[in-house]
Amino acid sequence: MPRGGKKGHKGRGKQFSNPEEIDRQMRLQRELEERGGAEKGSSESEEESSSEEELESKKRSGVEGLIEIENPNRVSQKSKKVTEIDVTAPRELSRREREEIEKQKAKERYMKLHLEGKTEQARADLARLAIIKKQREEAAKKREELKKAEEAQAKR
Numbered sequence: 001m002p003r004g005g006k007k008g009h010k011g012r013g014k015q016f017s018n019p020e021e022i023d024r025q026m027r028l029q030r031e032l033e034e035r036g037g038a039e040k041g042s043s044e045s046e047e048e049s050s051s052e053e054e055l056e057s058k059k060r061s062g063v064e065g066l067i068e069i070e071n072p073n074r075v076s077q078k079s080k081k082v083t084e085i086d087v088t089a090p091r092e093l094s095r096r097e098r099e100e101i102e103k104q105k106a107k108e109r110y111m112k113l114h115l116e117g118k119t120e121q122a123r124a125d126l127a128r129l130a131i132i133k134k135q136r137e138e139a140a141k142k143r144e145e146l147k148k149a150e151e152a153q154a155k156r
Contacts (some may be wrong), residue, residue, distance in 0.1 A: 034036070114122045 110119065113119050116125055117123065
């Protein structure tokens with residue numbers, strides 16, 4: 001059972017934002033929206049430079065901040081501008097898409113050969129059909145002979 005109520009995650013104390021700080025941030029945001037972000041005051045540029053330094057220190061934490069390492073295997077994500085993107089260029093298909101297209105083409109090729117009677121399965125089917133036709137013809141002949149025999153007996 002927990003003692004003394006709930007505490008923050010792993011022993012950390014709770015931190016609350018200062019109401020004056022929240023008001024100041026909201027005022028700055030409104031001013032930026034009114035100006036359209038075109039003009040920046042000196043206080044804003046100071047805050048941005050300090051926030052940039054904080055971001056750099058966060059990015060380069062631990063050993064990464066001490067040693068400059070260039071990893072040749074690391075692929076950096078470079079953002080492209082809208083004007084640089086070529087919509088008309090053919091995009092490369094993924095492995096799954098390529099395999100799916102190949103599978104469909106192979107199926108179409110097989111069906112074409114099958115209809116022409118060049119596949120093993122088609123040959124087997126045609127042979128089976130020939131046998132069945134022969135059996136049906138023989139059965140029809142026997143029925144005709146039986147009918148004739150019955151008619152001959154009925155006349156006597």
